[in-house]
Amino acid sequence: MSTSLLRKIIHVDMDAFFAAVEMRDNPKLAQVPLAVGGASERRGVISTCNYQARQFGVRSAMPTATALRRCPKLVVVPGRMERYREVSSQLREILSRYSDVIEPLSLDEAFLDVSDTTQFQGSATLIAQAIRQDIKTELGLTASAGVAPLKFLAKIASDIHKPDGLTVIQPSEVESFIEELELNKIAGVGPVTWERLQALGFRRGCDIRASDEASLTSALGKFGKVLWQRCQGIDERAISPYRERKSVGVERTFSVNLNSLEQVIKAYEDVILPEFTRRSKSYFESNQVNRIGIKIKFSDFSQTTKDQAMRSLNHEVLLKLLSAAYQRGSGLGVRLIGVHCGLDRLQPTGVAEQLPLFD
The missing domain is CATH 1.10.150.20 (5' to 3' exonuclease, C-terminal subdomain)
Known part of the structure; x- marks a missing residue:
């Protein structure tokens, strides 16, 4: 077994975060099946939903229209990302009271390494309990947590007793837990x-x-x-406060099917490309492109991707990939287009040349 069994790692995961914030901010939504997502008439998808909605089979990434068929009384509200970021910042402040080694995974979850924390006599279990209580008292929200000596087990543990639960896997329990x-x-x-x-x-x-x-x-x-x-109980990965961005991309679902290659190209150039250009520019100060690709979802909800190893964002290559991906649909309408690129961290020496956005 790994020497990392001496570590104390906590994974904190907010419960139905976006929906929970909406219910807290508007108590009228607290007792109804609720989802945060796009409107069905605009082919929106569910971002997250509360636990009442989940009882009807509503899930994240589900088309809103499907969610409404499963739960006709579902209340769907648009997302408020600025609000969620604000609450996430408050969450981060709470976590920072207990450790300086924090690895955020998203707005609503994070790892903490509390191996060297002296609070609560160094008990990771008591620290996790304190964190969850602070979140409940100060934010009016609930979080689940997992405690384990291995990073991957802490994340699994946080999901076992959701919502509002705590699961602890002691070093002596790791082997038997993994067995089952x-x-x-x-x-x-x-x-x-x-x-x-x-x-x-x-x-x-x-x-x-x-x-x-x-x-x-x-x-x-x-x-x-x-x-x-x-x-085998081996997971030596450290809790890393700084996560490298491995890719950047943009995708858009259209309210009306695109029924020709000309329409697909026009939507890509008029809608997808400007947003991708805006979003990706900041990442090229410290990263080098290693791969570019296109994603298409067709009217029957099947999807395909085409990508190619490249050292720059070549517009002509992306158009060829777009055309090739479209041909795979054999005439089906297109409901979603996405573009993405993989990233490599530039060397500190600056050896890798900074390339323009499109060669």
């Missing part, structure tokens, strides 16, 4: 990988622990090695 852990709970095991693992006879941590690293790597590539290590 279903592999689809581990970050990186998405639906496709989960199906592949089951086909190979792997369902729980004990199955991976009984396998060998080489065969798992052969079957799953680099992630096979990561998964094998996780199931």
Whole structure:
């Protein structure tokens, strides 16, 4: 088992954050199925929803129209990102009282390393309890937390007793917890990988622990090695206050289907490209492009991506990728277009040349 078992890591995850802020700010919304998202007539999607709505099968990333069919009394409100950022800043202030080593994952969740914290005699469990109480008292919101010596286990633990729960995995419990852990709970095991693992006879941590690293790597590539290590109780990743941006992108869902390549190109150039240009500029001061790509979602909700290794954002290449992606739809209308690029951190020496936005 890993020497990192000596660490004390807390993962704090706000409960239904956007929806919870809306319910707190408008008590009339507190007792109704509520979702934050776009309007159904504009092909919006659900960003998040409260737990009343989840009982009807409403979920994040679900089209608003589908959510309303599942829950006709669902109240859908538009998001208020500035408000959520304001509350997130208040959350960060609370977390900073207990540790200087904080890794935000998003507006509503973060890791803390409290290994060297002396408050509460160094008890990570008591620190997590104090954090959750501060959030409830000062913000009027609830959070769930997971405590574990390994980073990936702390995140899994925070989800076990949601909402408003706390789960602690002691160092002595790590091995038995992993033995019974279903592999689809581990970050990186998405639906496709989960199906592949089951086909190979792997369902729980004990199955991976009984396998060998080489065969798992052969079957799953680099992630096979990561998964094998996780199931051996190895996760040496530090809590990093500064997270490198690995990619930047923009996508837009259109209220009316785009039914020709000409319409798709015009929407890309008039709507997607200006926003992508604005959003991405700031990242090129410290990053180098390594890959560019296009995403298209068709009228039947199938989607495809086309990308290419590049060292610059080449407009002509993106148009070719866009055309190739569109052809895969065999005439289907297009409801969403996205563009993205992968990023590499520039070397401190400045060896990598700063490229213009489009060559």
